Amino acid sequence: MAKRPRGFISGYRPRGANVDLLAAVQSVLTMYQDQLPLTIRQVFYVLVGKYDYEKTEAAYKRLCELLANARRGGVIPFDHIRDDGPSAAAPQLFKSGDDWLTAIHRSANHVRLSPWNLQPRYVEVICEAGGMVPMLASVADPYGITVRSGGGFDSITAKHELAQHYARQQLPVTVLHVGDHDPSGEALWTNLSEDVGAFCQSLGADFSVQRIAVTKEHQQIYSLPTAPPKKTDKRSVWNEGDQTVQAEALPPDILQSIVRDAIEANLDLDQLAETRRLEQQTRDKLSAVLSDLTTNLDN
DNA sequence: TGCTCATATTGGTAGGTCAA
């Protein structure tokens, strides 16, 4: 029998300093309610910046454990915290033909057109941490832009498939990269840029990466919490005296605005407006066609 | 040149121990 709690914890009562810590976490979640869900790392860095929370890996681990219990205990809503979960592939099933027709009708009202046949370049966002994807996607989605988690792109298959995907776009490809400002973050970015770039070159794709966050300038402008680079991490050239900054140290709203600005700088906004006009036209047309079809079937 | 080893990345969880 496991000694750890399973399922919900009924009557969970945090103790000592954790009572105040959970109150601070709830304040952070309220402060960034428009950016929810946040990763525990994002909550951690806001606590460090605004509540003088201890900035150590041990303190971060304690926060992870506390938030696990707080979620099990119903103190923190599960949907306010984002972590990497399992993936599922569910078949698309319908109760009946009418059910399918209703679903089609409903989706026709939300059909979206790809903006890429009117844009000068294909743009994507890649972030290092998978937990940040939903938050960045809420910014990128209205532009029709895909957000991926890099996770270091540790799989050679993933890098090759990505290059194949970019080659199929038949447009110059720009990847906006969000990652940590540390030797490992630099190494991951360089690896992505070089390895996917080399595959792209062989496949005939014009590929470039823009590192949009986190930079040394961001650290200075927003006074972000830093840490000295780990002496054991030799994966990248690192200037003497330079401090490291985690991507999650950027306040969520600021990170969103950095990504939004970078997206808009790379898109033709007039052409994007034209795509949206065509999109509405298409929705109206499809709704009319499906209404006629439903009427004919009923008769 | 090629192999092994240590260390790093993410967001946790498991088990053991301590303390309120």
Added chain:
DNA sequence: TTGACCTACCAATATGAGCA
């Protein structure tokens, strides 16, 4: 009794150092 905290571990890969 129960919450807190510490260490070890998971997966797949990159990188640098050291050695044969």
